[in-house]
Amino acid sequence: MKTLVAGGAGFIGSHLCDALLEEGHTVVCVDDLSRGTEENIGHLKECEAFRFYRSDVREVDALKTIFEKEKPEYVFHLVANSDIQASAKSPEVEYQCTYTTTFNILQCMKEFGVKKLFFASTSAVYGDKRGIELTENTPNLSPVSYYGAAKLGSEALISAYSYMDDIQALIFRFPNVIGPRLTHGVIYDFIRKLNDNSSRLEILGDGKQTKPYIYVKDLVQAIVSMKESEQTGVRLYNLGVDSSTSVTRIADILCEEMELENVEYCYTGGEAGWKGDVPRFQYCLDKIHAAGWRAQFDSDEAVRMAVKHELGKLE
Amino acid sequence: MKTLVAGGAGFIGSHLCDALLEEGHTVVCVDDLSRGTEENIGHLKECEAFRFYRSDVREVDALKTIFEKEKPEYVFHLVANSDIQASAKSPEVEYQCTYTTTFNILQCMKEFGVKKLFFASTSAVYGDKRGIELTENTPNLSPVSYYGAAKLGSEALISAYSYMDDIQALIFRFPNVIGPRLTHGVIYDFIRKLNDNSSRLEILGDGKQTKPYIYVKDLVQAIVSMKESEQTGVRLYNLGVDSSTSVTRIADILCEEMELENVEYCYTGGEAGWKGDVPRFQYCLDKIHAAGWRAQFDSDEAVRMAVKHELGKLE
Numbered sequence: 314m315k316t317l318v319a320g321g322a323g324f325i326g327s328h329l330c331d332a333l334l335e336e337g338h339t340v341v342c343v344d345d346l347s348r349g350t351e352e353n354i355g356h357l358k359e360c361e362a363f364r365f366y367r368s369d370v371r372e373v374d375a376l377k378t379i380f381e382k383e384k385p386e387y388v389f390h391l392v393a394n395s396d397i398q399a400s401a402k403s404p405e406v407e408y409q410c411t412y413t414t415t416f417n418i419l420q421c422m423k424e425f426g427v428k429k430l431f432f433a434s435t436s437a438v439y440g441d442k443r444g445i446e447l448t449e450n451t452p453n454l455s456p457v458s459y460y461g462a463a464k465l466g467s468e469a470l471i472s473a474y475s476y477m478d479d480i481q482a483l484i485f486r487f488p489n490v491i492g493p494r495l496t497h498g499v500i501y502d503f504i505r506k507l508n509d510n511s512s513r514l515e516i517l518g519d520g521k522q523t524k525p526y527i528y529v530k531d532l533v534q535a536i537v538s539m540k541e542s543e544q545t546g547v548r549l550y551n552l553g554v555d556s557s558t559s560v561t562r563i564a565d566i567l568c569e570e571m572e573l574e575n576v577e578y579c580y581t582g583g584e585a586g587w588k589g590d591v592p593r594f595q596y597c598l599d600k601i602h603a604a605g606w607r608a609q610f611d612s613d614e615a616v617r618m619a620v621k622h623e624l625g626k627l628e
Numbered sequence: 629m630k631t632l633v634a635g636g637a638g639f640i641g642s643h644l645c646d647a648l649l650e651e652g653h654t655v656v657c658v659d660d661l662s663r664g665t666e667e668n669i670g671h672l673k674e675c676e677a678f679r680f681y682r683s684d685v686r687e688v689d690a691l692k693t694i695f696e697k698e699k700p701e702y703v704f705h706l707v708a709n710s711d712i713q714a715s716a717k718s719p720e721v722e723y724q725c726t727y728t729t730t731f732n733i734l735q736c737m738k739e740f741g742v743k744k745l746f747f748a749s750t751s752a753v754y755g756d757k758r759g760i761e762l763t764e765n766t767p768n769l770s771p772v773s774y775y776g777a778a779k780l781g782s783e784a785l786i787s788a789y790s791y792m793d794d795i796q797a798l799i800f801r802f803p804n805v806i807g808p809r810l811t812h813g814v815i816y817d818f819i820r821k822l823n824d825n826s827s828r829l830e831i832l833g834d835g836k837q838t839k840p841y842i843y844v845k846d847l848v849q850a851i852v853s854m855k856e857s858e859q860t861g862v863r864l865y866n867l868g869v870d871s872s873t874s875v876t877r878i879a880d881i882l883c884e885e886m887e888l889e890n891v892e893y894c895y896t897g898g899e900a901g902w903k904g905d906v907p908r909f910q911y912c913l914d915k916i917h918a919a920g921w922r923a924q925f926d927s928d929e930a931v932r933m934a935v936k937h938e939l940g941k942l943e
Contacts, residue, residue: 401792404731404734404735404738404788404789404792405735408728408731412727412781413723416719416723419719420719420720423719438784440787440791449768450767450768451767452765452766452767453764453765454769454784454787455787455791455862456784456787456788456791457787457788457791457792458788458791458792459785459788459789459792461784461788462781462784462785462787462788462789463784463785465780465781465784466727466777466780466781466782466784466785467781469753469769469771469776469777469778469780469781469784470774470777470778470781472755472769472770472771472772472777473719473771473772473773473774473776473777473904474719474774474777476755476770476771476772476773476904477716477719477772477773477774477903477904547770588792589788589791589792
């Protein structure tokens with residue numbers, strides 16, 4: 314099958330390219346390399362079933378040219394601003410990179426008759442619903458970040474195009490995703506801080522922010538194994554792991570793996586790491602488990618493996 | 629209070645300008661007159677508390693200039709493509725006129741510190757949920773029109789800005805709104821068709837599409853009376869009437885008022901009038917009733933009054 318992976322040189326996208334090629338598909342990778350990197354896809358350059366377009370999905374005409382030429386059968390849409398903390402200062406980033414890219418992709422799919430879509434959504438669409446186990450049927454989605462808002466708006470677009478243009482869509486609402494090729498986030502920040510000063514670690518918030526972390530290869534395996542279905546319309550799943558890890562626990566794992574002792578943790582205080590952060594959430598995963606998928610690694614294991622990768626201890 | 633009514637020369641917006649002026653507020657009306665008309669606000673031109681900017685809310689820089697000069701305290705956002713049937717052919721219209729206008733307004737409110745917003749949403753955010761009485765807590769909003777998708781995306785943006793920028797927002801999900809200054813819709817279409825041929829009326833669908841119709845002055849009274857609140861964050865209400873009217877019943881009322889007998893109704897067939905139409909829905913109105921508002925006119929009354937207006941039988 315010919316697939317188009319938008320955002321395919323990014324952290325998650327590049328792992329997805331690997332997995333799709335592994336399964337024997339042709340992969341057309343589209344990425345503007347603003348957050349993605351050539352390094353992430355460098356190992357694929359000699360691969361015949363792989364081609365790369367350096368192109369900005371915000372530019373609909375350029376995207377149409379690629380659709381026209383390549384005629385993909387399945388589009389995996391992973392283009393977004395992936396750094397909520399960064400876009401808190403500039404909502405324009407979410408309007409352009411998260412919402413407009415979805416609109417452009419759907420317009421191309423409509424115009425060129427492409428009928429299959431995967432979309433990377435997020436737990437941030439729910440907003441701050443502490444104390445509620447989040448199911449796909451939780452009502453009153455109230456994002457507290459511009460990122461969550463642009464993703465929820467994207468889901469709404471997909472719902473309408475699915476109905477109007479007979480597009481079959483698979484949507485996963487991702488939790489925190491970690492692993493090789495990570496570009497930002499708490500593990501990334503902590504390593505940088507500890508490299509600067511190994512006796513003291515500044516921790517945003519009270520360190521009790523507790524979230525499920527999924528290992529990127531687990532997540533990609535879920536996308537690949539569930540991409541085909543007889544079902545029409547939109548299939549939407551919370552994707553995650555049953556366990557979760559606090560920010561302080563992440564610091565502990567990191568200090569263990571870096572073999573640092575007596576690091577002083579300095580908390581900036583407050584429940585959330587930054588405004589727009591959701592300090593705690595827990596998914597109900599019954600729906601995706603019933604569909605036959607389950608993560609291989611729990612949250613602490615995912616953190617430890619991601620840490621080891623960052624430290625160069627794992628392939 | 630100085631108010632800015634975006635879309636203030638439109639069908640609903642112009643009635644809102646009237647009501648706000650009536651209450652003693654200053655009204656800054658912004659409209660590009662693409663769907664709104666000079667006629668709708670012609671009677672306000674001599675009014676000192678009213679000023680009009682012919683400006684396109686899709687252009688954020690022009691909008692910023694108006695915010696900077698006028699310093700409004702309250703923004704009423706009624707800019708949208710209001711014709712679902714039309715945008716079914718061109719989703720770009722919803723991206724630009726419905727979603728981007730919301731983003732631009734929120735960006736201006738953020739930049740100029742405006743803290744109060746009213747937003748006109750729609751029953752179309754729910755999608756086709758036949759058999760379910762729609763409450764504000766109904767889960768799984770799945771729009772089947774590009775219009776509904778852009779409005780749901782706008783609600784999501786408002787949720788995030790409300791949290792991030794301390795904006796107090798009132799959102800009404802409108803049903804079908806009718807009355808003086810109507811520009812499109814079933815009543816408008818039927819009158820045009822019967823003026824062309826008074827013996828035969830083509831009716832889209834099976835005529836059993838049944839929806840609540842609210843009289844525009846009832847709706848505007850709800851906005852004006854509920855605009856102020858001590859509550860922070862987003863207040864969201866279904867707005868409507870307890871009753872509803874079928875398309876065939878609208879045709880009957882119209883024939884009565886036009887004094888036409890034996891008009892042959894020709895149904896195009898199918899449950900929905902067009903693709904993306906939701907043929908039946910019913911709101912639960914407990915929340916807005918509990919807040920102290922109730923419509924004066926029921927759905928059939930609203931239809932009859934709107935018809936009489938269109939026929940020039942009412943002021």
